[in-house]
Amino acid sequence: MNESPKPPVAHKVLVTGGAGYIGSTICSALEDSGHSPVVLDSLVNGHEAFARAHPLYKGDIAAPGVISQIFEEHPDIEFTIHCAALAVVPDSVGRPYEYYRNNVTGSAELFRMLAEHGCRNVVFSSSAALYDNVPGFMVTEDSPTRPQSPYARSKLMTEMMLEDMAASYGLKAISLRYFNPIGADPKLRSGQVQREATQIVNILVEVASGDRPIFQVTGTDWPTRDGTGIRDYIHVWDLAQAHVKAVERIDDVFPDGPGFKIINLGSGNGVTVREIVSAFERVHGSPLPQEDAPPRPGDVAGAYANADRAAELLGWHTRLSLEDGIRDALAWGEKSSYS
Numbered sequence: 001m002n003e004s005p006k007p008p009v010a011h012k013v014l015v016t017g018g019a020g021y022i023g024s025t026i027c028s029a030l031e032d033s034g035h036s037p038v039v040l041d042s043l044v045n046g047h048e049a050f051a052r053a054h055p056l057y058k059g060d061i062a063a064p065g066v067i068s069q070i071f072e073e074h075p076d077i078e079f080t081i082h083c084a085a086l087a088v089v090p091d092s093v094g095r096p097y098e099y100y101r102n103n104v105t106g107s108a109e110l111f112r113m114l115a116e117h118g119c120r121n122v123v124f125s126s127s128a129a130l131y132d133n134v135p136g137f138m139v140t141e142d143s144p145t146r147p148q149s150p151y152a153r154s155k156l157m158t159e160m161m162l163e164d165m166a167a168s169y170g171l172k173a174i175s176l177r178y179f180n181p182i183g184a185d186p187k188l189r190s191g192q193v194q195r196e197a198t199q200i201v202n203i204l205v206e207v208a209s210g211d212r213p214i215f216q217v218t219g220t221d222w223p224t225r226d227g228t229g230i231r232d233y234i235h236v237w238d239l240a241q242a243h244v245k246a247v248e249r250i251d252d253v254f255p256d257g258p259g260f261k262i263i264n265l266g267s268g269n270g271v272t273v274r275e276i277v278s279a280f281e282r283v284h285g286s287p288l289p290q291e292d293a294p295p296r297p298g299d300v301a302g303a304y305a306n307a308d309r310a311a312e313l314l315g316w317h318t319r320l321s322l323e324d325g326i327r328d329a330l331a332w333g334e335k336s337s338y339s
Helices: 022-031 064-073 090-092 096-116 150-169 198-209 237-246 273-284 308-314 323-337
Strands: 012-016 036-041 056-058 077-082 119-128 172-178 180-182 215-218 232-236 260-264 291-294
Touching: 012 022, 012 119, 022 077, 022 237, 036 064, 056 064, 077 096, 077 237, 077 323, 090 096, 090 150, 096 119, 096 323, 119 150, 119 237, 150 172, 150 260, 172 237, 180 198, 180 237, 180 323, 198 215, 198 273, 215 273, 232 237, 232 323, 237 260, 237 308, 260 308, 273 323
Parallel strands: 012 036, 012 077, 036 056, 077 119, 119 172, 172 260, 180 232, 215 291
Antiparallel strands: none
């Protein structure tokens, strides 16, 4: 008689930026899978209410005192998922110093301290924004990079630094290159919160609710099928599940010991701006006012993922659709009382 598969071992996981949009969703996914998240967040962009179900430490990722306190009080932390970052492309163009100081220098200090405290399993939140334009727009992990903003450059720099530190400090490090997260936790425990949204679906939610007068299609002369930028939209819950898989399968990813691996996280479907606006209108049930506008600083034509490596190494596939993400974003917009 065949034995049934053993359930995954429960782990305690430090999640930096765990009170933010993506980090809090990852914490919920970890908890739902039997793991125990511990949150470190400066609360500059995060929301304390999102972390109320977990131990929360308020502080900077580069602050030795906070890191030491966390590991003194939770010596059984085995993994770190590093989400904390400044992450708005146009903002980074105007504030490059802050992005390099927070995202690169802060991460260097964090990785060093993790190694000192014996936490040698690291999952890093990277970005598909660092890819160069390629014919057909589909990118693999080996596609060329050419980041066009300080934000994207900070992610590539941190990847390079993490690879070096993994080799030197004996880390098992996975860099997950996110494409374009949308939606909210399907149970509506957390979602996107910004006074002025920068993510396309949330901008559309603001237009639909009357909080923004019109949707601007920023860039209409890209070399795509309709001239607008192309992106790979991935439901944030699918994204969170990939982090759970990374924690549970890290020894399978690195069977021979420490190392560094890049993995794309996307749906594998390229969707243009005009196409996602049309999809939003179908789900919402009414047309939205819109106008064409120039590209924003740091914008690129875009890309979509070849996610074969995620399937092979993590056993991960997206399960939720573009329409699911739009529905959950609308539901979160109706529920949310944060500002």
